[in-house]
Amino acid sequence: MNKFEVVPExxxxxxxxAWTKKRLKEIGTFLGGGTPSKTNPDFWTGLIPWVSSSxxxxxxxxxIKVTRFITEDAIAKSATKLxxxxxxxxxxxVGVGKLAVTTKTLCTSQDFANFTPSEDDVYFLAYxxxxxxxxxxxxxxxxxxxxxxxxDISNFVLYIPQDLDEQQKVADCLSSIDDLITxxxxxxxxxxxxxxxxxxxxxxxxxxxxxxxxxxxxxxxxIEKELKDITSSIFDGTHQTPKYTEDGVxxxxxxxxxxxxxxxxxxxxxxxxxxxxxxPELDDIIITRIxxxxxxxxxxxxxxxxxxxxxxxxxxxxxxxxxxxxxxxxSERFQNELQRRSLLNAVPCKINMDELRKSKVMLPLDIxxxxxxADCLSSxxxxxxxxxxxxKVLKKYKKGLMQKLFPxxxxxxx
Numbered sequence: 001m002n003k004f005e006v007v008p009e010x011x012x013x014x015x016x017x018a019w020t021k022k023r024l025k026e027i028g029t030f031l032g033g034g035t036p037s038k039t040n041p042d043f044w045t046g047l048i049p050w051v052s053s054s055x056x057x058x059x060x061x062x063x064i065k066v067t068r069f070i071t072e073d074a075i076a077k078s079a080t081k082l083x084x085x086x087x088x089x090x091x092x093x094v095g096v097g098k099l100a101v102t103t104k105t106l107c108t109s110q111d112f113a114n115f116t117p118s119e120d121d122v123y124f125l126a127y128x129x130x131x132x133x134x135x136x137x138x139x140x141x142x143x144x145x146x147x148x149x150x151x152d153i154s155n156f157v158l159y160i161p162q163d164l165d166e167q168q169k170v171a172d173c174l175s176s177i178d179d180l181i182t183x184x185x186x187x188x189x190x191x192x193x194x195x196x197x198x199x200x201x202x203x204x205x206x207x208x209x210x211x212x213x214x215x216x217x218x219x220x221x222x223i224e225k226e227l228k229d230i231t232s233s234i235f236d237g238t239h240q241t242p243k244y245t246e247d248g249v250x251x252x253x254x255x256x257x258x259x260x261x262x263x264x265x266x267x268x269x270x271x272x273x274x275x276x277x278x279x280p281e282l283d284d285i286i287i288t289r290i291x292x293x294x295x296x297x298x299x300x301x302x303x304x305x306x307x308x309x310x311x312x313x314x315x316x317x318x319x320x321x322x323x324x325x326x327x328x329x330x331s332e333r334f335q336n337e338l339q340r341r342s343l344l345n346a347v348p349c350k351i352n353m354d355e356l357r358k359s360k361v362m363l364p365l366d367i368x369x370x371x372x373x374a375d376c377l378s379s380x381x382x383x384x385x386x387x388x389x390x391x392k393v394l395k396k397y398k399k400g401l402m403q404k405l406f407p408x409x410x411x412x413x414x
Contacts (some may be wrong), residue, residue: 001252002401004155005018005019005093006018006019006159006407007159007407008023008404008405008406008407009403009404009407010401010404010405011166012166012169012173015161015163015165015166015169015228016356017153017161017162017163018162019159019160019161019162019407020160020161020162021157021158021159022157022158022159022160022414023154023155023156023157023158024115024153024154024155024156024158024264025155027117027118027119027120027125027158027160028116028117028118028120028125029115029116029118030111030113030114030115030150030154031081031083031087031107031114031116032079032081032106032112032114032115032150033079033080033083033108033110033111033112033114034078034079034080034109034110034406035052035078035079035080035109035110036050036070036074036075036077036078036080037077038282040074041075042071042073043069043070043071043077044068044070044074044125045069045071046069046070046071046072046073046074047069047071048069048070048071048074048075048076048082048106048107049066049068049069049104049106049107050066050068050070050074050080050090050107050108051065051066051068051089051106051107051108051111052066052068052107052108052111052252053091053093053094053095053098053110053111053112054095054102055095056089056091056095056098057098057100058098059121059128059181059185059395060100060178060181060182060414061099061100061101061127061130061178062091062100062101062175062178062182062248064089064100064102064106066106070107077106078278079102079110080107080108080109080110080112081107082107083102083105083106083107083108083116084105084108084116085102085103085104085105085377085409086102086103086116086117086122087101087102087114087115087116087122088100088101088114088115088116088117088122088125088129089102089108089112089114090112090113090114090115090129090136091111091112091148091154091353092111092112092113092147092148093110093111093146093147093148094111095111095271096133096136096137096139096147096148097103097134097136097137097148098133099126099129099130099133099159100126101122101123101126104151109353111147111226113148113149113150114155119164120160120164120167121167121168121171122166123168123171123174123175124161124167124168124170124171127170127171127174127402127405127406128158128406129158130402131402131406132156132158132402132406136148136153139152139153146149157365159407162214162357164290164395166381170405170406171200172350173401173405174401174402174405175392176263176399176400177397177398178319180394181394181395181398184387184390184391184394185348185391187387188387188388189265189385189393190332191380191383191384191387192384194380195384198376198377198380198390199327199330199331199377200212200331200332201213202327202373202377203327203328203331203333203362204214204222204333204362204375204407205332205333206332206333209221209222209362210222210314211225213302214369215369215372215373215376216368217368217369217372218368219366220364220365220366220369221365221367222362222363222364222365223362223363224360224361224362224363225360225361225363226358226359226360226361227314227356227358227359227360227361228357228358230317230319230320230361230363231314231316231319231320232276232317233315233352234312234313234314234315234356234357235311235312235313235353235359236289236307236311236312236313236353237252237291237306237307237308237309237310237311237312237313238306238307238309239309240270241268242266242270242306242308243265243267243270244264244265244266245265245266246265246267247267248265248266248267248268248270249266249267249270249304249305250263250264250265250303250305250306250307251263251265251266251306251307251308251311251312252286252307252308252311253263253303253306253307253308253328254290254291254292254305254308254311255289255294257288257295257296257297258286258288258292258295258312263305266306269297279304280305280307280313281299281301281315282299282300282301282302282316283298283299283300283316283322284298284299284314284315284316285297285298285299285314285315285316285321285325285326285329286298286299286307286311286312286313287311287312287313287314287320287329287356287403288310288311289310289311289312289350289351289353290309290310290348290349290350290351291310291348291349291350292360293338293339293342293349293350294329294331294334294338296326296329296334297326298323298326300321312353312356317342319363320363320367320370321367321370321371321374322372322374323377323378324370324371324373324374325361327373327374327377327378328361328362329361333362334359334361337359337360338351338356338359340347340355341355341358341359342355343380353382
Protein backbone atom coordinates (compact mmCIF):
# COMPACT_ATOMS: atom_id res chain seq x y z
CA MET A 1 0.00 0.00 0.00
CA ASN A 2 1.20 3.50 -0.81
CA LYS A 3 2.69 5.13 2.27
CA PHE A 4 0.63 8.26 1.57
CA GLU A 5 -2.68 6.40 1.62
CA VAL A 6 -4.85 7.10 4.65
CA VAL A 7 -6.15 4.10 6.61
CA PRO A 8 -7.05 3.54 10.27
CA GLU A 9 -4.68 1.83 12.71
CA UNK A 10 -7.13 -1.04 13.24
CA UNK A 11 -9.05 -2.77 10.43
CA UNK A 12 -11.23 -5.83 10.05
CA UNK A 13 -9.77 -8.74 8.09
CA UNK A 14 -10.54 -8.88 4.38
CA UNK A 15 -10.37 -5.15 3.80
CA UNK A 16 -7.21 -3.53 2.45
CA UNK A 17 -8.26 -0.74 0.09
CA ALA A 18 -7.29 2.82 0.95
CA TRP A 19 -10.01 5.08 2.33
CA THR A 20 -11.22 7.88 0.04
CA LYS A 21 -11.03 11.56 1.00
CA LYS A 22 -14.44 13.21 1.03
CA ARG A 23 -16.01 16.42 2.27
CA LEU A 24 -19.36 16.28 4.02
CA LYS A 25 -21.07 18.34 1.30
CA GLU A 26 -20.02 15.69 -1.24
CA ILE A 27 -21.66 12.75 0.50
CA GLY A 28 -24.97 14.11 1.74
CA THR A 29 -27.28 17.06 2.33
CA PHE A 30 -27.89 19.43 5.24
CA LEU A 31 -31.21 20.55 6.68
CA GLY A 32 -31.74 23.10 9.43
CA GLY A 33 -34.45 23.50 12.02
CA GLY A 34 -36.48 26.00 13.97
CA THR A 35 -38.84 26.48 16.90
CA PRO A 36 -42.57 27.06 16.41
CA SER A 37 -43.97 29.92 18.46
CA LYS A 38 -44.45 28.98 22.11
CA THR A 39 -47.18 31.61 22.36
CA ASN A 40 -49.43 29.50 20.13
CA PRO A 41 -50.27 26.39 22.17
CA ASP A 42 -52.10 24.85 19.19
CA PHE A 43 -48.74 24.35 17.46
CA TRP A 44 -47.74 21.92 20.24
CA THR A 45 -50.72 19.56 20.12
CA GLY A 46 -49.75 17.47 17.08
CA LEU A 47 -48.16 14.09 16.47
CA ILE A 48 -44.88 15.13 14.80
CA PRO A 49 -41.85 14.69 17.13
CA TRP A 50 -39.82 17.84 17.76
CA VAL A 51 -36.47 17.78 19.58
CA SER A 52 -34.05 20.36 20.96
CA SER A 53 -30.36 19.99 21.83
CA SER A 54 -31.25 19.03 25.42
CA UNK A 55 -32.95 15.89 24.06
CA UNK A 56 -29.61 14.54 22.78
CA UNK A 57 -27.05 12.99 25.14
CA UNK A 58 -23.27 12.85 25.03
CA UNK A 59 -23.30 9.15 25.84
CA UNK A 60 -24.96 7.49 22.86
CA UNK A 61 -25.74 8.25 19.22
CA UNK A 62 -28.79 5.98 19.51
CA UNK A 63 -30.67 7.88 22.22
CA ILE A 64 -33.11 10.71 21.48
CA LYS A 65 -35.56 11.81 24.16
CA VAL A 66 -38.79 12.86 22.48
CA THR A 67 -41.24 14.66 24.77
CA ARG A 68 -42.70 17.39 22.51
CA PHE A 69 -44.88 17.10 19.43
CA ILE A 70 -46.02 19.70 16.92
CA THR A 71 -48.61 20.03 14.15
CA GLU A 72 -48.24 20.35 10.39
CA ASP A 73 -49.46 23.93 10.76
CA ALA A 74 -46.53 24.61 13.12
CA ILE A 75 -44.11 23.42 10.43
CA ALA A 76 -45.78 25.56 7.79
CA LYS A 77 -45.61 28.68 9.96
CA SER A 78 -42.07 28.33 11.35
CA ALA A 79 -38.49 27.61 10.28
CA THR A 80 -38.57 24.00 11.46
CA LYS A 81 -38.57 21.28 8.80
CA LEU A 82 -39.31 17.58 8.49
CA UNK A 83 -36.03 15.71 8.89
CA UNK A 84 -36.06 12.26 7.22
CA UNK A 85 -35.15 9.02 8.99
CA UNK A 86 -31.51 7.87 8.91
CA UNK A 87 -30.32 11.44 9.42
CA UNK A 88 -27.51 12.52 11.76
CA UNK A 89 -28.77 15.21 14.12
CA UNK A 90 -25.68 17.37 14.67
CA UNK A 91 -26.01 19.80 17.57
CA UNK A 92 -24.55 23.05 16.25
CA UNK A 93 -25.25 25.30 19.26
CA VAL A 94 -25.81 24.80 23.00
CA GLY A 95 -24.02 21.47 23.32
CA VAL A 96 -21.71 21.41 20.31
CA GLY A 97 -20.35 17.89 19.81
CA LYS A 98 -23.51 16.00 20.69
CA LEU A 99 -25.16 14.03 17.90
CA ALA A 100 -27.62 11.20 17.30
CA VAL A 101 -29.13 9.18 14.46
CA THR A 102 -32.88 9.43 14.04
CA THR A 103 -34.70 6.29 12.88
CA LYS A 104 -37.93 8.17 12.19
CA THR A 105 -39.04 11.43 10.63
CA LEU A 106 -39.04 14.34 13.06
CA CYS A 107 -38.36 18.06 13.43
CA THR A 108 -35.60 19.86 15.32
CA SER A 109 -34.89 23.26 16.78
CA GLN A 110 -32.54 25.77 15.19
CA ASP A 111 -29.68 24.32 17.28
CA PHE A 112 -29.04 21.57 14.72
CA ALA A 113 -27.26 21.13 11.40
CA ASN A 114 -28.95 17.89 10.34
CA PHE A 115 -27.01 15.75 7.86
CA THR A 116 -28.54 13.02 5.65
CA PRO A 117 -25.99 10.77 3.87
CA SER A 118 -26.63 9.90 0.22
CA GLU A 119 -25.11 6.40 0.11
CA ASP A 120 -22.75 5.80 3.03
CA ASP A 121 -23.74 3.96 6.20
CA VAL A 122 -25.36 6.51 8.51
CA TYR A 123 -24.09 4.88 11.71
CA PHE A 124 -20.52 4.65 10.40
CA LEU A 125 -20.59 8.38 9.65
CA ALA A 126 -22.22 9.18 12.98
CA TYR A 127 -19.53 7.34 14.94
CA UNK A 128 -16.85 8.90 12.75
CA UNK A 129 -18.17 12.42 13.37
CA UNK A 130 -18.51 11.63 17.08
CA UNK A 131 -14.85 10.63 17.19
CA UNK A 132 -13.98 14.04 15.69
CA UNK A 133 -16.54 16.07 17.66
CA UNK A 134 -13.90 18.14 19.44
CA UNK A 135 -12.93 19.48 16.02
CA UNK A 136 -16.33 21.17 15.80
CA UNK A 137 -15.41 23.36 18.76
CA UNK A 138 -12.86 25.07 16.53
CA UNK A 139 -15.77 26.57 14.63
CA UNK A 140 -17.35 28.12 17.73
CA UNK A 141 -18.48 31.64 16.99
CA UNK A 142 -20.88 34.13 18.48
CA UNK A 143 -20.80 36.17 21.66
CA UNK A 144 -23.88 34.94 23.53
CA UNK A 145 -24.41 31.46 22.07
CA UNK A 146 -21.41 29.87 20.42
CA UNK A 147 -21.69 27.29 17.67
CA UNK A 148 -21.23 26.55 13.98
CA UNK A 149 -23.29 26.76 10.79
CA UNK A 150 -23.89 24.39 7.89
CA UNK A 151 -21.46 26.41 5.79
CA ASP A 152 -18.80 25.98 8.49
CA ILE A 153 -18.79 22.20 8.37
CA SER A 154 -19.73 21.49 4.76
CA ASN A 155 -16.01 21.25 3.96
CA PHE A 156 -15.23 19.00 6.92
CA VAL A 157 -12.90 16.25 5.64
CA LEU A 158 -13.47 12.54 6.24
CA TYR A 159 -11.79 9.43 4.83
CA ILE A 160 -14.42 6.88 3.83
CA PRO A 161 -13.97 3.13 3.15
CA GLN A 162 -14.77 2.35 -0.47
CA ASP A 163 -16.46 -0.90 0.61
CA LEU A 164 -19.84 -0.37 2.31
CA ASP A 165 -19.39 -3.69 4.14
CA GLU A 166 -16.35 -2.25 5.94
CA GLN A 167 -18.37 0.79 7.01
CA GLN A 168 -21.08 -1.48 8.40
CA LYS A 169 -18.60 -3.66 10.29
CA VAL A 170 -17.14 -0.60 12.02
CA ALA A 171 -20.63 0.66 12.86
CA ASP A 172 -21.77 -2.77 14.12
CA CYS A 173 -18.68 -3.12 16.32
CA LEU A 174 -19.24 0.23 18.02
CA SER A 175 -23.00 -0.29 18.24
CA SER A 176 -22.43 -3.57 20.11
CA ILE A 177 -20.30 -1.73 22.67
CA ASP A 178 -22.98 0.95 22.99
CA ASP A 179 -25.53 -1.82 23.62
CA LEU A 180 -23.29 -3.21 26.35
CA ILE A 181 -22.90 0.22 27.93
CA THR A 182 -26.66 0.77 27.79
CA UNK A 183 -27.42 -2.58 29.46
CA UNK A 184 -24.89 -1.93 32.21
CA UNK A 185 -26.23 1.59 32.70
CA UNK A 186 -29.73 0.18 33.05
CA UNK A 187 -28.42 -2.29 35.61
CA UNK A 188 -26.78 0.57 37.51
CA UNK A 189 -30.03 2.55 37.53
CA UNK A 190 -31.90 -0.53 38.76
CA UNK A 191 -29.41 -0.91 41.62
CA UNK A 192 -29.81 2.74 42.57
CA UNK A 193 -33.59 2.41 42.47
CA UNK A 194 -33.37 -0.72 44.64
CA UNK A 195 -31.24 1.16 47.15
CA UNK A 196 -33.67 4.08 47.21
CA UNK A 197 -36.54 1.71 47.94
CA UNK A 198 -34.54 -0.13 50.57
CA UNK A 199 -33.67 3.11 52.34
CA UNK A 200 -37.35 4.00 52.55
CA UNK A 201 -38.08 0.65 54.22
CA UNK A 202 -35.08 0.52 56.56
CA UNK A 203 -35.67 3.99 58.07
CA UNK A 204 -38.88 5.27 59.67
CA UNK A 205 -41.03 7.47 57.44
CA UNK A 206 -42.31 10.74 58.84
CA UNK A 207 -44.80 10.15 61.65
CA UNK A 208 -43.45 6.70 62.53
CA UNK A 209 -40.94 5.74 65.21
CA UNK A 210 -39.90 2.41 63.66
CA UNK A 211 -39.13 1.41 60.08
CA UNK A 212 -41.33 -0.79 57.90
CA UNK A 213 -38.64 -3.49 57.71
CA UNK A 214 -36.25 -4.63 60.44
CA UNK A 215 -33.11 -6.66 59.88
CA UNK A 216 -33.09 -9.97 61.75
CA UNK A 217 -32.15 -9.52 65.42
CA UNK A 218 -33.44 -5.93 65.62
CA UNK A 219 -36.19 -4.80 67.96
CA UNK A 220 -37.22 -1.86 70.14
CA UNK A 221 -38.10 1.74 69.35
CA UNK A 222 -35.96 4.35 67.72
CA ILE A 223 -35.20 7.78 69.15
CA GLU A 224 -35.21 11.19 67.47
CA LYS A 225 -32.24 13.43 68.20
CA GLU A 226 -30.86 16.73 66.95
CA LEU A 227 -27.50 16.36 65.21
CA LYS A 228 -25.77 18.53 67.79
CA ASP A 229 -26.81 16.09 70.54
CA ILE A 230 -25.09 13.03 69.06
CA THR A 231 -21.68 14.47 68.13
CA SER A 232 -18.98 16.55 69.76
CA SER A 233 -18.73 18.99 66.88
CA ILE A 234 -20.30 20.16 63.62
CA PHE A 235 -18.30 22.75 61.69
CA ASP A 236 -17.98 24.22 58.22
CA GLY A 237 -14.96 24.86 56.03
CA THR A 238 -12.98 27.93 55.16
CA HIS A 239 -14.72 31.07 53.90
CA GLN A 240 -11.59 32.10 52.03
CA THR A 241 -11.62 31.79 48.25
CA PRO A 242 -8.99 29.15 47.45
CA LYS A 243 -6.11 29.61 45.04
CA TYR A 244 -5.64 26.31 43.26
CA THR A 245 -2.26 24.77 42.43
CA GLU A 246 -1.22 21.77 40.35
CA ASP A 247 -0.38 19.81 43.48
CA GLY A 248 -0.28 20.30 47.24
CA VAL A 249 -3.07 19.71 49.74
CA UNK A 250 -6.40 18.27 48.44
CA UNK A 251 -9.24 20.78 48.68
CA UNK A 252 -12.87 19.63 48.63
CA UNK A 253 -15.97 21.51 47.51
CA UNK A 254 -19.53 20.49 46.57
CA UNK A 255 -18.65 18.80 43.28
CA UNK A 256 -16.28 16.40 45.05
CA UNK A 257 -19.17 15.09 47.14
CA UNK A 258 -22.00 15.28 44.60
CA UNK A 259 -20.18 14.11 41.47
CA UNK A 260 -17.04 12.43 42.83
CA UNK A 261 -14.91 14.81 40.76
CA UNK A 262 -11.14 14.68 41.07
CA UNK A 263 -9.56 16.67 43.85
CA UNK A 264 -8.29 20.18 43.36
CA UNK A 265 -5.24 21.28 45.29
CA UNK A 266 -4.09 24.30 47.28
CA UNK A 267 -0.64 25.19 48.53
CA UNK A 268 0.58 24.24 51.99
CA UNK A 269 0.54 27.92 52.99
CA UNK A 270 -3.08 28.32 51.93
CA UNK A 271 -3.91 25.09 53.74
CA UNK A 272 -2.55 26.46 56.98
CA UNK A 273 -4.82 29.47 56.59
CA UNK A 274 -7.80 27.39 55.52
CA UNK A 275 -7.52 24.70 58.19
CA UNK A 276 -10.51 24.77 60.54
CA UNK A 277 -9.88 24.30 64.24
CA UNK A 278 -11.25 20.75 64.07
CA UNK A 279 -9.87 19.11 60.94
CA PRO A 280 -11.93 16.46 59.07
CA GLU A 281 -10.70 13.00 59.97
CA LEU A 282 -11.35 9.35 59.21
CA ASP A 283 -15.04 8.32 59.62
CA ASP A 284 -16.28 11.92 59.87
CA ILE A 285 -19.27 12.76 57.65
CA ILE A 286 -19.02 15.55 55.08
CA ILE A 287 -22.34 17.12 54.05
CA THR A 288 -23.08 19.71 51.36
CA ARG A 289 -24.89 22.77 52.73
CA ILE A 290 -24.80 25.36 49.92
CA UNK A 291 -26.12 24.84 46.39
CA UNK A 292 -26.94 21.13 46.20
CA UNK A 293 -27.87 20.55 49.82
CA UNK A 294 -27.84 17.25 51.68
CA UNK A 295 -25.31 15.13 49.77
CA UNK A 296 -23.03 13.23 52.15
CA UNK A 297 -19.83 11.24 52.15
CA UNK A 298 -17.99 9.34 54.88
CA UNK A 299 -14.29 10.16 55.06
CA UNK A 300 -12.68 6.82 54.20
CA UNK A 301 -9.26 8.17 53.29
CA UNK A 302 -6.46 8.85 55.77
CA UNK A 303 -4.71 11.96 54.50
CA UNK A 304 -4.78 15.65 55.34
CA UNK A 305 -7.20 17.85 53.36
CA UNK A 306 -9.20 21.07 53.54
CA UNK A 307 -12.83 21.88 52.74
CA UNK A 308 -14.65 24.94 51.45
CA UNK A 309 -17.49 26.75 53.24
CA UNK A 310 -20.01 24.96 51.00
CA UNK A 311 -19.39 21.85 53.08
CA UNK A 312 -19.80 20.97 56.75
CA UNK A 313 -18.31 18.18 58.84
CA UNK A 314 -20.12 16.03 61.41
CA UNK A 315 -17.50 14.54 63.69
CA UNK A 316 -17.54 10.79 64.15
CA UNK A 317 -18.88 9.80 67.57
CA UNK A 318 -19.48 6.59 69.49
CA UNK A 319 -23.19 7.40 69.58
CA UNK A 320 -23.65 6.61 65.90
CA UNK A 321 -22.24 4.48 63.13
CA UNK A 322 -20.96 6.90 60.45
CA UNK A 323 -22.06 4.72 57.54
CA UNK A 324 -25.50 4.33 59.15
CA UNK A 325 -25.92 8.10 59.54
CA UNK A 326 -24.65 8.70 55.99
CA UNK A 327 -27.33 6.32 54.67
CA UNK A 328 -30.06 7.78 56.90
CA UNK A 329 -29.26 11.23 55.52
CA UNK A 330 -30.24 9.98 52.06
CA SER A 331 -33.74 9.10 53.29
CA GLU A 332 -36.75 11.16 52.26
CA ARG A 333 -37.46 11.98 55.90
CA PHE A 334 -34.08 13.63 56.49
CA GLN A 335 -34.02 15.35 53.10
CA ASN A 336 -37.42 16.88 53.88
CA GLU A 337 -36.05 17.97 57.25
CA LEU A 338 -33.18 19.79 55.54
CA GLN A 339 -35.50 21.43 53.02
CA ARG A 340 -37.70 22.81 55.80
CA ARG A 341 -34.66 24.31 57.52
CA SER A 342 -32.99 25.65 54.38
CA LEU A 343 -33.05 29.13 52.90
CA LEU A 344 -34.60 27.98 49.64
CA ASN A 345 -35.02 31.52 48.29
CA ALA A 346 -31.33 32.30 48.72
CA VAL A 347 -29.09 32.20 45.64
CA PRO A 348 -27.65 29.65 45.88
CA CYS A 349 -29.94 27.94 48.38
CA LYS A 350 -28.26 26.99 51.64
CA ILE A 351 -28.74 25.76 55.18
CA ASN A 352 -27.18 27.75 57.99
CA MET A 353 -24.90 25.98 60.42
CA ASP A 354 -27.26 26.55 63.37
CA GLU A 355 -30.16 25.01 61.45
CA LEU A 356 -27.98 22.10 60.36
CA ARG A 357 -27.01 21.44 63.99
CA LYS A 358 -30.71 21.40 64.96
CA SER A 359 -31.67 18.99 62.16
CA LYS A 360 -33.32 15.87 63.55
CA VAL A 361 -32.25 12.31 62.85
CA MET A 362 -33.68 8.92 63.82
CA LEU A 363 -31.45 6.37 65.58
CA PRO A 364 -32.10 2.81 66.77
CA LEU A 365 -31.54 2.50 70.51
CA ASP A 366 -29.38 -0.53 69.75
CA ILE A 367 -26.05 0.43 68.10
CA UNK A 368 -25.99 -3.14 66.77
CA UNK A 369 -29.02 -2.37 64.59
CA UNK A 370 -27.21 0.69 63.24
CA UNK A 371 -24.28 -1.56 62.36
CA UNK A 372 -26.48 -4.12 60.61
CA UNK A 373 -28.24 -1.43 58.55
CA ALA A 374 -24.88 0.13 57.67
CA ASP A 375 -23.46 -3.24 56.59
CA CYS A 376 -26.49 -3.97 54.41
CA LEU A 377 -26.43 -0.63 52.59
CA SER A 378 -22.63 -0.48 52.40
CA SER A 379 -22.64 -3.82 50.62
CA UNK A 380 -25.12 -2.43 48.10
CA UNK A 381 -23.00 0.72 47.75
CA UNK A 382 -20.00 -1.45 46.91
CA UNK A 383 -22.03 -3.20 44.20
CA UNK A 384 -23.15 0.15 42.79
CA UNK A 385 -19.58 1.48 42.83
CA UNK A 386 -18.33 -1.66 41.08
CA UNK A 387 -21.02 -1.28 38.42
CA UNK A 388 -20.14 2.41 37.93
CA UNK A 389 -16.47 1.53 37.44
CA UNK A 390 -17.42 -1.14 34.89
CA UNK A 391 -19.30 1.46 32.84
CA LYS A 392 -16.35 3.85 33.01
CA VAL A 393 -14.03 1.10 31.76
CA LEU A 394 -16.39 0.31 28.87
CA LYS A 395 -16.60 3.98 27.88
CA LYS A 396 -12.83 4.33 28.03
CA TYR A 397 -12.43 1.20 25.92
CA LYS A 398 -14.93 2.53 23.38
CA LYS A 399 -13.09 5.85 23.17
CA GLY A 400 -9.77 4.10 22.56
CA LEU A 401 -11.32 1.80 19.98
CA MET A 402 -12.83 4.73 18.07
CA GLN A 403 -9.41 6.34 17.87
CA LYS A 404 -8.06 3.20 16.20
CA LEU A 405 -11.02 2.49 13.92
CA PHE A 406 -10.94 5.95 12.35
CA PRO A 407 -7.82 7.41 10.73
CA UNK A 408 -5.81 10.19 12.29
CA UNK A 409 -4.96 12.91 9.80
CA UNK A 410 -3.93 16.53 9.67
CA UNK A 411 -6.30 19.18 8.49
CA UNK A 412 -9.68 17.57 9.14
CA UNK A 413 -11.22 20.97 8.61
CA UNK A 414 -10.63 22.63 5.29
